[in-house]
Amino acid sequence: MADKYLMGIDIGTASSKGVLVRPDGTITARSSIPHKVSMPHPGWLEHDADDVWLHDFIFLAKDLLSRSGINPKQVLALGVSSIASALLLLDKYREPLRPAILYGVDTRASQEVEEIKCDLGTFVTNQNITPKLRWVQKNEPAVWAKTHHLFSGHHYIIMKLTGRICQNRNDLHNYYPLIDERIDHWLPDYFEYFNVDDNLLPEIVWTTDIAGHITKEGAALSGLAEGTPVIGGTNDAAAEALSAGVADPGDMMMMYGSSHIYDLVVDHYIRSRKYLTRRLNIPQRFGLGGGLATAGALTAWFRDQLGQPELHAQESGGPNAYAALAKLAGQSAIGANGLVMLPYFSGERNPIFDGNALGTYFGLNLTHTRADMYRAILEAVGFGIRHCLEQFESDNLKAKVIYAAGGGVRNLAWMQIVSNICNMPQHIPIEKIGSCYGDAFLAGYGIGLYKQIKDVKKWVQIERTIEPDPSAHETYQPFYDIYRTLYPANKNLMHRLSTLQKG
Helix, strand or coil: CCCCEEEEEEECCCEEEEEEECCCCCEEEEEEEECCCECCCCCCCEECHHHHHHHHHHHHHHHHHHHHCCCHHHEEEEEEEECCCCEEEECCCCCECCCEECCCCCCCCHHHHHHHHHHHCCCCCCCCHHHHHHHHHHHCHHHHHCCCEEEECCHHHHHHHHCCCEEEHHHHHHHCCCCCCCCCCCCHHHHHHHCCCCCCCCEEECCCCEEEECCHHHHHHHCCCCCCEEECCEEHHHHHHHHCCCCCCCEEEEEECCCEEEEEEECCCCCCCCCEEEECCCCCCEEEEECCCCCHHHHHHHHHHHCHHHHHHHHCCCCCHHHHHHHHHCCCCCCCCCCEEECCECEECCCCCECCCCCEEECCCCCCCHHHHHHHHHHHHHHHHHHHHHHHHHCCCCCCEEEEECHHHHCHHHHHHHHHHHCCCEEEECCCCCHHHHHHHHHHHHCCCCCCHHHHHHCCCEEEEECCCHHHHHHHHHHHHHHHHHHHHHHHHHHHHHHHHHC
């Protein structure tokens, strides 16, 4: 199959990426494109399905074909992933009625989260689709009245390519309680409460099912060949995990993207309010997932608001601004010279599940520098990850191997900070392009090129392992204790201020 290829494309929060891969895992072409996240109000984050999702997909598909120079007919299959879950509502003509409401970083439905908990006695968060549904019904009734279809993410692209409206099983945990992870169909018990029915809800497919084949219209749109198989796809975290080699029970991914996501593979169902349990890409595997609402988004915020020297140097041909900031952080000591930060710049998902939590710099004095402030960001993410890991340990769960993935792994100083804070080794793969690489493997699995999911380990090679420094771990302890105390001590004030911010 030397002349055959698999294509994988991922639509992320701040950018989209794609690869063209040979069946042995060798990347032939790669491409990426940045995009904007719309923030029309505090706590709101949205994507335009056509201007972001579809636009990026078309660009990447055509760019990959152009860069490689191959015939589109040489593409054996296509896999697509995206952020999860982003609520998209379509009218009877299958056109978007409003921009998609993004995942847990969008906290507009915090009131609806509490209502559902109270009314149904069930646990949901801003990560779930269902509170967002109720928000639209209450605040945009004209939009809801025209809604004929609802689903999320890359399924809009699948619909445009194949004509089929579906939702992959991997992402359905975010529709809870309209679905239960132990069964594979919608739960009509809650249809009345959420004002939905079978006609509104998408058809359920597995990640590696063939969702459809590219139609004549889809081929004209994308540049891919008519008849190319398109799999059901998955969320970006699940695809990213595979791209790093996470496949067996006990494997855990740490993804450092705009947000931070963790995923621990298990072989049985576990219900907990500490993390999300979801089906993985095949029926026999579950993932215990969650993460912090902001990670790389914090470093981007600092770069754009406080990193003008580094940005100006980059524009003048100097080093990348992120690389320069990573070097700057090295000028600060462990504990950022007594500066502790809470990373709740977009509320928080795990482990506190609070859409009204706010970011905080605690301990500022006149001796603090930009280096201290930037290092405090990197450490805050490490403290948040440690908090999450301790919740696993309280349930006697522990990862056997941790694989680090996402753009943040290029900052080795940051990875060392996290390993030191958490006292955990992290394995970093050579190939770091991420989710789209996992998408390409899943496409091959979907058409039968590979016998089992763990065959992806044949694609993945580890570049380095970041080992923790026990001494540094001990030094971090008092700062972590302060970190853990700050949120409960200030929660009420955060909520009052959040209400004022949102008007």
